[in-house]
Structure formats: C-alpha cells, structure tokens
Amino acid sequence: MNYIALKMLFGDRAKYLMLLCGLTFAVMLIVQQGSIFWGLMMWSQSSISNINAPIWVTDPGIAQVDEVKPITETAVDRVRSVQGVEWAVPLYKGLLRARLANGEYHQITLTGLESSTLIGRPTEVLEGRFEDIVQPDAVVLDQWTVERMGGPSVVTIGTVFELNDKLARVVAIAKTQKSFTNIPVVYTTYERAIRYMPRERRILSYVLAKAKDGVPTDLVTARIREHTGLGAFTAEEFSWKTIRWVLKNTGIGINFGTTILLGFIVGMAIAGQTFYLFTVENLRQFGALKAMGASGFTLARMILLQAFTVGLTGYGVGVGLATAFGVLAAKTGDLPFAETWQLLLLVLVALLTICGASALISIIKLVRLEPAIVFR
Amino acid sequence: MMETHSQPAAVRVRGIVKSFGTGDTQVTVLKGIDLDIYLGEMLLLVGESGGGKTTLLSAIAGILDIDAGDIDVLGVPLSSLPPGKRTAFRGQTMGFVYQQFNLLPALTAAENVAVPLLIQKVGHHDAVRRARIMLDRVGLGDRSDFLPKNLSGGQQQRVAIARALVNEPRLLICDEPTAALDGPNGQKIMELLREVGRSPHRCVVVVTHDSRIFQFGDRMAKLTDGRIVGIEPIMQEDMA
Numbered sequence: 148m149n150y151i152a153l154k155m156l157f158g159d160r161a162k163y164l165m166l167l168c169g170l171t172f173a174v175m176l177i178v179q180q181g182s183i184f185w186g187l188m189m190w191s192q193s194s195i196s197n198i199n200a201p202i203w204v205t206d207p208g209i210a211q212v213d214e215v216k217p218i219t220e221t222a223v224d225r226v227r228s229v230q231g232v233e234w235a236v237p238l239y240k241g242l243l244r245a246r247l248a249n250g251e252y253h254q255i256t257l258t259g260l261e262s263s264t265l266i267g268r269p270t271e272v273l274e275g276r277f278e279d280i281v282q283p284d285a286v287v288l289d290q291w292t293v294e295r296m297g298g299p300s301v302v303t304i305g306t307v308f309e310l311n312d313k314l315a316r317v318v319a320i321a322k323t324q325k326s327f328t329n330i331p332v333v334y335t336t337y338e339r340a341i342r343y344m345p346r347e348r349r350i351l352s353y354v355l356a357k358a359k360d361g362v363p364t365d366l367v368t369a370r371i372r373e374h375t376g377l378g379a380f381t382a383e384e385f386s387w388k389t390i391r392w393v394l395k396n397t398g399i400g401i402n403f404g405t406t407i408l409l410g411f412i413v414g415m416a417i418a419g420q421t422f423y424l425f426t427v428e429n430l431r432q433f434g435a436l437k438a439m440g441a442s443g444f445t446l447a448r449m450i451l452l453q454a455f456t457v458g459l460t461g462y463g464v465g466v467g468l469a470t471a472f473g474v475l476a477a478k479t480g481d482l483p484f485a486e487t488w489q490l491l492l493l494v495l496v497a498l499l500t501i502c503g504a505s506a507l508i509s510i511i512k513l514v515r516l517e518p519a520i521v522f523r
Numbered sequence: 524m525m526e527t528h529s530q531p532a533a534v535r536v537r538g539i540v541k542s543f544g545t546g547d548t549q550v551t552v553l554k555g556i557d558l559d560i561y562l563g564e565m566l567l568l569v570g571e572s573g574g575g576k577t578t579l580l581s582a583i584a585g586i587l588d589i590d591a592g593d594i595d596v597l598g599v600p601l602s603s604l605p606p607g608k609r610t611a612f613r614g615q616t617m618g619f620v621y622q623q624f625n626l627l628p629a630l631t632a633a634e635n636v637a638v639p640l641l642i643q644k645v646g647h648h649d650a651v652r653r654a655r656i657m658l659d660r661v662g663l664g665d666r667s668d669f670l671p672k673n674l675s676g677g678q679q680q681r682v683a684i685a686r687a688l689v690n691e692p693r694l695l696i697c698d699e700p701t702a703a704l705d706g707p708n709g710q711k712i713m714e715l716l717r718e719v720g721r722s723p724h725r726c727v728v729v730v731t732h733d734s735r736i737f738q739f740g741d742r743m744a745k746l747t748d749g750r751i752v753g754i755e756p757i758m759q760e761d762m763a
Contacts, residue, residue, distance in 0.1 A: 159629065434625075441614070441642045442610050519581040
C-alpha cells in the first residue's frame with residue numbers, strides 16, 4: 148500500500164509540486180531567516196569570540212560586552228590572586244576617532260592587548276606579522292576596518308594615520324568575525340592604547356583570565372566574583388548575556404521572530420490546504436480502497452506516508468536552497484549567516500508538525516468517509 | 524415476493540430499513556426489503572432512479588449501516604459485525620465494479636487490478652503477476668502497463684472488472700457498470716461479466732436501469748419507492 152500511496156502522490160504532479168513548493172518555501176524562509184538571525188547574534192558577541200579568552204572579569208553592573216564600564220587597574224592583581232586562576236591580563240576597549248591621511252575621520256574601537264603575551268589577539272592574520280604590534284606606534288587592523296576605511300588602496304601595511312593626534316602605523320591585517328555595529332577594530336598594545344585615549348580615572352576595561360588545568364572555569368568565575376566583588380563570566384555566559392541584551396533592547400528578536408512565524412504559518416496554510424484538497428479530490432479513490440477492504444489504519448498510514456514524503460523532500464530542498472544562499476553570503480562575510488544543527492533540528496520538528504497536522508485533517512476526513520461514496 | 528430455490532441463499536436480506544436525514548427532512552429509502560441471492564446467479568436490481576437500488580447495494584456490501592433488519596452474506600451476519608471486521612470481510616469476499624470505474628489514475632492497469640491483492644497483503648510482485656493474468660482474461664493483456672487515461676471507457680471498465688475479480692470474490696457487486704459506456708460497449712461489458720464474473724461459486728448483483736442489458740441476468744428484482752415489487756427469472760433465450 149506504501150507503493151500505491153507514493154504513486155498517488157507523485158502521480159498528481161501539479162498538486163505534488165504545489166505542496167513541495169509550499170513546504171520548500173516555508174523551510175527555506177525559516178532556515179534562511181533563522182540563520183541570519185543567529186548570524187546577527189554571533190556578530191553581536193563577536194567582541195567576545197574574537198578575543199577568545201575563557202574568563203571575562205568586568206564591572207559587576209555590566210550589561211553587555213560593547214557597553215564598557217571601566218574598572219580599577221588593581222583588578223588584574225586581585226584576579227591573579229584568586230585560587231585556581233592560571234593567568235590574568237588586562238584588556239582595553241574604547242571608542243576613538245581615527246584621522247586618515249586623506250583627511251577622512253572614522254570612528255574605531257581601539258583594543259589594547261597585554262604586550263608580553265598578546266592574549267586576545269585574533270587567531271588568523273591575513274597580511275604582515277601580528278607580533279610586530281610591539282614596534283613603536285604599531286597597530287593591527289582587521290579586514291573590516293580596511294574595508295570601512297576605503298579598501299586596500301587607502302589602508303594597507305605601512306599606512307600611517309592619527310589616533311587622537313598621535314601616530315599609528317599599520318603593521319598587520321588580521322581576520323576577525325564582523326561585529327554587529329561594524330565599527331572598525333584597531334588592535335594595539337594595552338600600554339599604547341592608554342596613551343592613545345584621553346586620560347580617565349578608570350581605564351581598565353576588562354580582565355581576561357584562565358582557570359588552571361583541572362579546575363572548572365565556572366568554579367573560578369564564582370571565586371573571582373566572591374573574592375573581588377567584580378563581575379566574572381565564562382566566555383559563553385558573557386556571550387549569552389550580550390545576546391539576551393540585544394534581544395531585549397533591540398527589535399531584532401521580534402522582527403526575525405515574526406518572519407519565522409510567518410514562514411511557519413504560510414507553510415502550514417499552504418501545506419494544510421493543498422494536502423486537504425489533495426485528499427478531498429481523491430476521496431472517491433480512497434472510498435474505493437475502503438470499499439475494497441482497506442482499513443482506516445491503512446488509509447491513515449498512506450496519508451502519513453504521503454505527507455511525510457513530501458515534507459521531508461521539501462525539507463531537503465528548502466535546507467539545500469537556504470544553505471546555498473548562506474554559502475554564497477558567507478563567501479564575502481557581508482551577511483550574517485549561521486546555520487546550526489540546532490536550527491535545522493528545530494525546523495525539522497516544525498515541518499513534521501506542519502505535515503502531521505495537515506495529514507491529521509485529511510485522516511479525520513477519511514475516517515469519517517462512508518465508502519458508499521463510490522456508488523454516488 | 525420470496526422465491527423458492529434448491530440451495531441456501533448466499534446473501535440473505537430480511538426486513539432492512541434505511542433512512543437518510545432527520546426530522547421533517549427524513550427520507551426512508553429502504554422500507555423493509557427481503558431478498559435472497561444464490562451462488563451461481565446474476566441478479567439484476569432494477570427500478571427507477573431514487574428507488575433505493577444503490578442504497579440496497581451499499582447495504583449488501585456492508586458499506587452503509589442500516590437502521591433495521593438483517594443481512595447475512597455467506598452465513599456471516601454482516602450488520603452485526605464491527606466496522607473493522609466488516610471491512611476485512613468485504614476485502615476477502617467481495618469485488619466491486621463501479622459506474623465511474625474508480626481506477627487510480629496514477630497506477631497502470633496491472634497495478635490497479637493488483638490493488639485488492641495488495642490490500643490483502645499479497646506481495647507486490649505476486650499481486651502484479653496475478654493482475655496481469657486477470658487482465659489477459661478480460662482481453663487487456665496487451666494494455667497492462669497503460670495508465671487509465673490512455674484507455675477507452677470500455678477498456679477502463681474491463682480493468683475495473685479484472686480488479687473486482689482478481690481476488691476470487693464470492694460476491695461481485697456491480698453498480699450501473701454500463702452507465703458510463705455507449706450501447707455496444709455496455710453489451711460487451713455485460714457479456715464479459717457473464718462470461719468471466721459468473722461462476723458456480725459466486726453470485727453477481729448488478730444494479731442497472733439500462734433495459735438493454737436486462738437479458739444478461741438470471742433474475743431481476745424490481746425496486747420501487749424503497750420496496751421490492753417483483754422478482755422474476757429472465758429467460759436466457761431472450762439473449763438472442
């Protein structure tokens with residue numbers, strides 16, 4: 148009977164394609180929008196992932212990574228003194244204006260890394276040597292900064308520009324994840340970053356730390372909080388805190404949530420309606436099968452097989468199209484796109500719900516069907 | 524109205540009543556029908572439209588619940604069987620030929636004929652093999668792989684007859700089998716039903732209002748206004 152069910156499904160090519168298109172569209176919309184949404188969330192915490200440190204020590208009232216609340220410089224030593232901490236280094240992060248030789252101004256995020264270890268440096272360098280950052284006036288840009296400042300023809304290795312009337316010379320270009328605000332990032336040493344910035348009473352933005360091998364990171368963060376009175380988070384906790392802040396304080400969650408919900412509803416409506424029509428138009432055939440001895444269970448199984456076959460095909464095509472879009476978008480990195488297995492699983496569950504609900508409507512119709520319909 | 528017969532009835536209908544609708548709109552379609560149908564015979568149910576022929580046929584087939592009365596098919600009290608068992612019984616003992624053929628358009632002729640066997644859980648390969656043999660018997664062996672849309676109306680009805688007979692049913696139920704066909708094709712279908720469908724181990728019930736095919740039956744029961752008003756044998760010499 149499975150064979151008959153599938154032949155019935157594929158035989159009505161117009162309806163099959165309509166069903167397939169509806170489900171493909173729904174899946175593609177949900178996966179594409181979901182991936183862009185998650186990509187944006189990844190961007191929103193890129194300051195954390197680009198730095199790649201296991202523990203972040205902050206002002207206890209901090210809301211998210213880009214809202215820096217400076218802490219006293221003694222915090223570094225206080226964190227180092229906490230039991231289970233292997234190392235702790237300062238990190239500077241602040242906004243500044245860069246003036247290029249052509250007279251253009253650009254707002255930048257200045258990131259100051261501890262000079263002896265360069266902890267927090269990007270893992271990939273596209274041009275030059277990151278270690279040259281210790282040279283006089285040296286700074287490292289990321290690829291987005293180069294792009295924002297006018298491209299390689301304007302900014303390249305050896306280019307000199309001003310930061311707060313002080314000289315800065317590009318010695319390397321690193322590869323990083325784009326940030327949500329897309330403000331150019333300029334790396335330098337912590338000591339030089341302080342010189343570039345106007346003097347403030349508190350200048351230390353964060354303390355980066357790591358737990359000793361064998362000591363759980365969350366245990367160490369708890370100890371840091373307890374012993375220093377500062378905020379301390381694992382990188383993951385700080386990322387989620389930032390993402391939650393973005394969701395709460397911007398319209399992104401509602402915007403994308405609405406689109407994803409619409410994709411689900413449209414998919415449900417198209418699939419449900421088309422599948423129901425498909426069943427209604429085949430009622431005589433189903434009635435004939437029932438008259439010939441096919442049980443209600445057999446017919447329900449046929450309907451479910453049809454629904455899940457077209458559903459899983461639509462899922463495959465929809466995910467394929469969304470992934471192709473993502474691969475093309477990710478090539479340039481200009482569009483946030485993070486397709487995760489969790490999203491794909493969630494969409495699969497949503498799709499199976501759509502198919503199951505559509506099939507259920509048809510099954511109810513069939514269960515109530517009087518096989519005598521075939522004699523009318 | 525009841526006739527005497529030498530052997531017990533394969534189908535025994537007693538006092539069945541069936542109404543549709545409720546209250547003022549209620550219509551009683553069958554008003555106490557008694558009928559016996561015997562193995563080896565082809566019984567025609569005739570009468571004007573709205574007389575209750577198809578309703579009676581549906582009740583005999585066990586696909587329509589009746590309000591009162593009893594129907595025994597091959598000794599099984601059909602009206603008291605639970606729906607699931609009734610469906611299974613129908614699949615094992617009955618074959619159907621419909622006015623509108625009701626072939627599955629996506630299946631080939633052979634696959635359509637194999638459907639009752641597949642419902643009975645016969646393996647696909649074996650079912651299609653038996654279906655091809657059956658199609659040979661109805662003269663469509665060379666059309667086994669054709670889709671219904673590529674067959675004429677008469678050929679489609681032949682496929683439907685092959686489908687109805689493929690699992691060797693003891694009761695063959697035909698609802699206006701010639702209504703969708705022209706005169707000559709209708710005659711051919713009835714000849715085929717008589718030749719292939721009629722057997723000593725099977726009874727054939729045909730609902731029709733087409734007087735041109737009355738000659739093919741063994742007996743004819745006339746329904747008017749929900750009642751059988753006459754059951755007569757048909758003289759086979761009339762067929763000439």
